Amino acid sequence: xxxxxxxxxxxxFAVLIPVLIHLFSFRKxxxxxxSHVGFLRNIRQESSKKSRLKHLLILLSRILAIAxxxxxxxxxxxxxxxxxxxxxxxxxxxxxxxxxxxNGQTTGGQLLEVARKKAVxxxxxxxPDTRFMLATNDLLARHLHLFNKEQFIREVSEAxxxxxxxxxxxxxxxxxTAARKTDPQAGMILYYLSDFQTSITDLxxxxxxxxxxxxxxxxxxxxxxxxxxxxxWMEYPAHRRDQEEQLMVxxxxxxxxxxxxLPVKFFLNDTxxxxxxxxxxPGGEAVVPLKFVNLSTGLQKGRxxxxxxxxxxxxxxYLSYLVQPGLRVLAITASExxxxxxxxxxxxxxxxxxxxxxxxxxxxxxxISSLGSYHTLLLVNIRHLSTGLISELKKAADNGSTxxxxxxxxxxxxxxxxxxxxxxxxxxxxxxxxFQKIAGxxxxxxxxxxxxxxxxxxxxxxxxxxxxxxxxxxxxPETPLMWFRNGEKAxxxxxxxxxxxxxxxxxxxxxNEPFARDMLFVxxxxxxxxxxxxxxxxxxxxxxxxxxxxxxxxxxxxSPLTVTEASSGREFIPENTTTEGNKxxxxxxxxxxxxxxxxxxxxxxxxAALSMNYDRNESVTxxxxxxxxxxxxxxxxxxxxxxxxxxxxxxxxxxGELRNGKxxxxxxxxxxxxxxxxxxxxxxxxK
Numbered sequence: 001x002x003x004x005x006x007x008x009x010x011x012x013f014a015v016l017i018p019v020l021i022h023l024f025s026f027r028k029x030x031x032x033x034x035s036h037v038g039f040l041r042n043i044r045q046e047s048s049k050k051s052r053l054k055h056l057l058i059l060l061s062r063i064l065a066i067a068x069x070x071x072x073x074x075x076x077x078x079x080x081x082x083x084x085x086x087x088x089x090x091x092x093x094x095x096x097x098x099x100x101x102x103n104g105q106t107t108g109g110q111l112l113e114v115a116r117k118k119a120v121x122x123x124x125x126x127x128p129d130t131r132f133m134l135a136t137n138d139l140l141a142r143h144l145h146l147f148n149k150e151q152f153i154r155e156v157s158e159a160x161x162x163x164x165x166x167x168x169x170x171x172x173x174x175x176x177t178a179a180r181k182t183d184p185q186a187g188m189i190l191y192y193l194s195d196f197q198t199s200i201t202d203l204x205x206x207x208x209x210x211x212x213x214x215x216x217x218x219x220x221x222x223x224x225x226x227x228x229x230x231x232x233w234m235e236y237p238a239h240r241r242d243q244e245e246q247l248m249v250x251x252x253x254x255x256x257x258x259x260x261x262l263p264v265k266f267f268l269n270d271t272x273x274x275x276x277x278x279x280x281x282p283g284g285e286a287v288v289p290l291k292f293v294n295l296s297t298g299l300q301k302g303r304x305x306x307x308x309x310x311x312x313x314x315x316x317x318y319l320s321y322l323v324q325p326g327l328r329v330l331a332i333t334a335s336e337x338x339x340x341x342x343x344x345x346x347x348x349x350x351x352x353x354x355x356x357x358x359x360x361x362x363x364x365x366x367x368i369s370s371l372g373s374y375h376t377l378l379l380v381n382i383r384h385l386s387t388g389l390i391s392e393l394k395k396a397a398d399n400g401s402t403x404x405x406x407x408x409x410x411x412x413x414x415x416x417x418x419x420x421x422x423x424x425x426x427x428x429x430x431x432x433x434x435f436q437k438i439a440g441x442x443x444x445x446x447x448x449x450x451x452x453x454x455x456x457x458x459x460x461x462x463x464x465x466x467x468x469x470x471x472x473x474x475x476x477p478e479t480p481l482m483w484f485r486n487g488e489k490a491x492x493x494x495x496x497x498x499x500x501x502x503x504x505x506x507x508x509x510x511x512n513e514p515f516a517r518d519m520l521f522v523x524x525x526x527x528x529x530x531x532x533x534x535x536x537x538x539x540x541x542x543x544x545x546x547x548x549x550x551x552x553x554x555x556x557x558x559s560p561l562t563v564t565e566a567s568s569g570r571e572f573i574p575e576n577t578t579t580e581g582n583k584x585x586x587x588x589x590x591x592x593x594x595x596x597x598x599x600x601x602x603x604x605x606x607x608a609a610l611s612m613n614y615d616r617n618e619s620v621t622x623x624x625x626x627x628x629x630x631x632x633x634x635x636x637x638x639x640x641x642x643x644x645x646x647x648x649x650x651x652x653x654x655x656g657e658l659r660n661g662k663x664x665x666x667x668x669x670x671x672x673x674x675x676x677x678x679x680x681x682x683x684x685x686x687k
Contacts, residue, residue, distance in 0.1 A: 008074040018062035022055065054686050061679035068672035076668065090186040091146065092126060093133040093175045094119050097194030098162045100313045100618040104195070104221040108648070111219050112161060115193040118217065119156045121651035122191055123149050131186075133179065135171050137162040144178040163313070163593060163614045164543040168192060169205035176212055189213045195221050196629065198622040203632045206641060213640050217647040218626050225255025227262075228314035228619040230285070232304055236446065237535035239323045240355065241297050243450075249288045249304050249317070253280045254621050266290045268302045297325040299609050301566070301597045314619040318596055318611040319538040328357050329529055330371070331378040334408070335364035341381040342406070342508030345516040349525055356529060368392040372399050376529045381408040381507045385415040394422050398497030399583065400534035405501070406508040409466045423501045425494060426470040426478060432488075437463045439485040441520070445493070446531040447481060451523035462518040464490060467506040481524070491524070498534045539611045542592055550584040550600065550608045561586075563610070566597040586610070 096119055102112040123132060132152035134143040136159050147155060172190060179188045188211060194200075196218050206214070228251070235246035247266060253259065259280050266274040274290035294300065304317045329350055333341045343360065350358035359374075361367075363382060371377060371392045379385070379393075397403050403423075407416060409431065417427045438461035441448060461482075469488055481502070482490035491504045506512055515521055540548055563586070564571045575587035592598065592612050600608040624632075629643045644654060 006074060009070065011070045011073070012067060014070065015063045015066050018059055018066070022059045054682060057682055058679055061675045061682065065672045065675035065679070068668045068675060072668040072672065091131050091133060091179050091183065091188045092122070093135065093179065093188055093190040094122055094152075094156075095135040095168075095171045095175070095190065095192045095194070096156065096159050097192075097200075098136045098138070098159050099165050099197075099200075100161060100163065100311065100614065101195055101197055101221070101621060102219075103161060103311060103313070104621070105310055106219070106221055111195060111221055112159070114219055116156050116159060118193055118219075118647065118651065119191075120153055122655075123152050123156075125652045125655040133175055133188075134159075135175050137164045137166050139164070139166065139174065144174070146182055161313075163595070163618075165200060165615050165617045167200045167202045167205070168194075169202050172206060172212070172214065176209065180211075187211050187213075189215065192216050193219060195219055196624045197618075197620065198624060199617045199620055201624050201629070203629070203638065203641070204636055206636065206638055208639075210640065213642075214638070215642055215644055216626075216629055217644045218624075218629065219647060221621070221623065225257065226311045226314070226619055226621045227251065227253050227255060227259065227280070227306065227308040228311065228616065229304055229306060229317040230616055230619070232317045232319055232539070234321065234538060235289075236450075236531070238446070238531050238533035239294060239300075239321050239536070240327075240530055241294055241323055241325075243294050243323075245292055245294060247274070247290045247292070247302075247304070249290060250285060251278060251280060251288060251306065252285045252619070253283060254619065256282045258282050262306065264288055264290070265305045266292065266302060267305070268292065268300060270301075273302075294323050297323045299606060301609055301611070311619065311621070313595070313614050314616060316595065317539070318613055320597060320609040320611040321536045321538050322608075324375075324533070326355055326357050327375040327529060327533075328359065328373065329376045329378070330359045330361060330374045331380055332361050332363065332366060332382065333380045334382045335362045342510075342512075342516060343380060345508065345521070346378065346380070346525070349522060350529075363389070371396045372401065374401055375533065376402045376404065378404045378406070380406050381411070381509060383408050383410065384412040385419045387418070390415075390419050390422050393419070394496070397423065397499035397501060400498040402500045402502065402528060402532045403496070404528060405503045406506075407468055407504070408507055409511075420503070423494075423496050424476060425501060425503060426473055426476055426492075429469045429471060432467050432469055433465070435463050435465050436467060436484040436486065436488075437461060438482050438490050438515075438520070440483055442479065442481050445479065445481055447493070447527040448523055450531070451527050461520060462512075462514040464506045464515060465511050470503075470505065482520075493528075493532075500528075500532045502528055502532075539613055540588060540592075541615050542588075542595065542612050543615055545588055547585045547587055548610050549579065550586065560602065562601045563591070564599045564601060565594065566599055567594070588612075 096112075096115045098112055098115075102110070102115065104111050106114060108114045123130075126149070128149060130149065131146045132149065133146060134152060134155050136143065143155065171192070175190060176188065179186060190212060192214065194217075196216070230250045230252045232247060232249050235248060236243075239245065249264060249266075251264070261277045261279065264276045264278055265272060266276075273292040276288055276290050278286045278288045280286045290304075299320060299322055301318075301320045303319070306315050308315050331343060331346050333343055347358070350356045363386075366389070368389055369392065372395060374396070377393065377396060393403050405419070407428070413428055420427050441461070443449075443452070443455050464484070467484070467488070467490070476494065478492045478494045480489045480492050484490055489505055491502060493500055493502050506515075508516065537548065561574065561576055561584075562571055563574050572591045574591065575589060577585045579585055586600065588610075592610070595612050595614050598610040598612060599606045600610060626643050626645075633641050633643070646654075
C-alpha cells in the first residue's frame with residue numbers, strides 16, 4: 001500500500017490526545033451523608049473491571065477514528081500489477097472485437113455497441129496528446145496508423161460487424177509490430193474489448209514483451225445459446241439431370257434448450273425444393289437428409305435456412321453445383337484390326353444416348369493433347385501404350401477424367417505395366433486362359449449404388465475367358481468392383497488425382513460376348529461414366545480458404561474474368577492464376593466478405609458460381625470468464641497481462657486506478673465514522 005501524501009502521516013501523533021485525556025480524567029468522589037445503612041441498597045453497584053473495560057473501548061474507538069481520518073487525508077492506494085506509471089506509454093492500442101458473436105445482447109444493449117462506447121471512454125480518459133491505434137477483426141491497414149483522440153473516436157464509430165474471426169495473439173502481434181515501426185522507443189498499452197470466445201482467446205500464444213502491457217476487458221453476453229447450420233454436403237459427388245439428390249444438413253444446438261419439429265428449408269434457384277423438420281437435444285446435433293430431383297442442367301444455386309435469434313449470420317448455408325448438360329466419352333482402339341475389339345458393344349450402349357456424347361479414335365489419329373476435355377476415356381484392347389499417351393492419360397486423370405483400361409490378351413506387357421505403374425496401380429503378373437465366372441460385385445460402390453432397385457447376392461453372373469492376374473499390394477487404394485470365384489479381381493477402381501482409374505482384367509471383345517450381353521454390362525459401363533465424375537466444391541468459407549478452383553479454364557485470356565455478387569449486383573475483377581492442369585484458381589480476397597452466391601463471368605457469360613459462407617467458429621458461443629482468464633494468466637506466467645476487475649465501471653475511474661493504484665480513502669472515511677459511532681453507542685448504552 002502506498003500514499004499520495006505520506007507527509008500527512010505525521011498527524012498520527014494526534015492519537016496522543018485521547019490517550020492523555022484518558023490518563024488525566026480522574027473521577028471525583030462525592031460525600032453522601034446518610035442516617036441508616038439501609039440506604040446502601042439504593043446505590044448502584046458497579047464492577048471496577050467493567051468500568052475499566054468500558055474506558056479502554058472508548059479510548060480504542062477514539063484512537064482508531066483519529067488514525068482512520070489521518071489515513072484518509074494521506075490518500076492511501078493499493079498498487080496495481082504493472083500499473084501504467086511504472087512503464088510510461090506513449091501509444092494506446094484498443095482492440096474492438098466486432099465478430100458476429102458481438103451481435104449478442106446484454107443489459108447495456110448490443111455487445112458491439114457496448115464495446116464502442118467503452119473505446120470512446122478510454123480515449124476520453126487519456127490526456128489530449130495521447131496517440132491511439134485501433135484494431136478490429138477486419139484487420140484494416142488504415143487502423144495501424146497513429147490517431148489523435150478525435151480521429152480515433154471517428155474510426156471507432158465506423159466499426160461494424162465483421163465475418164472474419166481472428167485470435168488475440170494475431171491482434172497483439174499485428175499492433176505491436178506496427179507500433180515498433182512507427183516509434184521503436186515507445187511503450188504500448190493494449191486494451192482488449194471482447195466477449196473472449198474460447199476459439200479466439202489463445203493466451204498461451206502471448207510472448208513475453210516488456211514494452212507491452214495488456215488489459216483484458218471482458219464484456220459479458222446475456223445470451224449464450226445458439227442454433228445454427230454447421231455444414232451441408234451432397235450424398236453423391238456427381239450430378240446429372242433427373243437424378244434424385246440427397247442433401248445432408250448438419251445442425252448444431254449450442255444452448256440448454258431442446259427443440260422439437262423445427263422447420264428447415266432448402267431453396268434451389270430461389271424455389272422451395274425440400275422442406276423438412278428436425279428434433280435436437282440440448283448441446284446436441286442433428287443431420288437432416290433432404291431429397292430432391294435435378295430438373296435442369298447448368299449451374300444450380302441453393303441455400304438451406306433455419307430460424308434462430310439473435311445470432312442470424314449462421315442460419316443460412318449457401319451451396320452451388322453444376323449439373324452437366326452432357327458428358328463426353330472417348331473410346332480409343334488400336335489402329336490395326338479395330339473390328340476385333342468390343343467397339344460394337346460400346347456403340348450400342350452410348351451411341352444413341354443424348355446425355356453421353358460418344359466419340360471414337362484410334363491410336364493412329366488420336367489428338368492426345370485434347371484428352372483432358374473428356375469426362376471418360378476408354379482404352380479398348382490397345383496392344384501397345386506409348387509413353388506420350390501414358391503421360392497425357394495421367395494428366396487427364398489428375399484433372400478429373402475417368403480412365404478405363406481393357407487389356408488385349410496379346411498386348412505388350414511391358415507397356416501395360418508402365419501404364420499401371422504411372423497410375424500407382426497393381427502390376428500384371430501373367431495371363432490366365434481358363435474360363436472363370438464372376439462371383440460378385442460391390443453393390444455399395446457409386447458405380448452400382450443407384451443402378452439396382454433390389455440386390456440379389458445369389459445372382460448368376462457371366463463367365464470370362466482370357467483374363468490377367470495382378471499383384472496385390474496393400475498400400476495401393478484399390479477397390480474391387482467385380483471379382484472371380486478364385487478371389488482374383490475382374491475389375492477394380494482407384495482414385496488418381498481428382499479422377500479415377502478402372503482396370504478390367506479381361507478384354508472387351510467377341511471372346512467375352514456373354515459379358516457384353518449380360519445385365520451387368522450396362523450398369524457397369526454406364527455407371528462408371530455418370531457416377532464417377534469428380535466431386536465439386538459446393539461451398540467455401542470466408543476468411544478460411546485462400547483460393548477456389550474452377551473445373552476448367554475459360555477460353556481466351558483470363559484477364560477479363562469478372563465476379564458479380566448475386567444479391568447486390570456488385571462487380572469486381574478477382575485475382576486469378578492457372579494451375580498446371582489448365583484449371584483456373586480464383587483468390588478469395590477481401591472482395592468476398594458477404595455470405596451468398598458469387599457468379600464468375602467470362603465474355604458476359606456465367607461460367608461458374610462460388611458460394612461463400614461465414615466461418616462457423618463464431619457460432620460456438622462458449623466464452624472465458626474473468627476467473628478463467630486470471631487463471632490462464634497465472635498459468636502462462638504473463639507478467640504484463642491483467643484482467644480489468646469491473647469493465648462496466650466508468651473508465652475514468654479505472655484509468656485512475658491503473659495510474660495511481662486503487663484508492664482506499666473512502667474505506668478509511670467509513671472506518672472513521674464507524675469508530676465514532678461505536679464510541680457514542682458505548683457511552684450512551686453502557687451503564
